[in-house]
Amino acid sequence: MPKVKKVPLRMCIGCQQMKPKRELIRVVRTPQETVEIDPSGKKSGRGAYICADIDCLQKAIKGKRLERALERSISPEIIETLRQGLVK
Template sequence: MPRVKKVPLRMCVGCQEMRPKRELKRVVRTPLETVEIDPTGKKTGRGAYICPNPECLQKAIKGKRLERALECSISAEVIESLKQGMVD
């Protein structure tokens, strides 16, 4: 009987739904205190997961959920780069 592989689940900080890790985008606060999108999911630092749609990012920013999850304040320039990164 073959083993069933466990699918890791993560919660989106925008809509707060549990989804498979591969469906979400990871935003990471690096040790250098920069906030960026982590396409590989392997960068070091504190991470938060967001659905790849702009509405979830907007909810996470408006409710300051992303700042709370990353434990740092996020500047307007970083927010714009996150919006551009979600489109890709």
């Protein structure tokens, strides 16, 4: 019998749904206190996962879920950078 590989699940902070880790985008607060998108998913720092959907980002910002998850206040410049990163 073949061994079934376990797929890691993470919760999107926008829509609050559990999805495979590969389908989500990781937003990380680095040790230098910057917030950025982590395409590799391996940068060090505190991370939060979000769908590649503008609606999920809006929900996360409006409900202050992104700030709570990263334990840091998010500036409008960082929010705009995240929007640009999700559009690509």
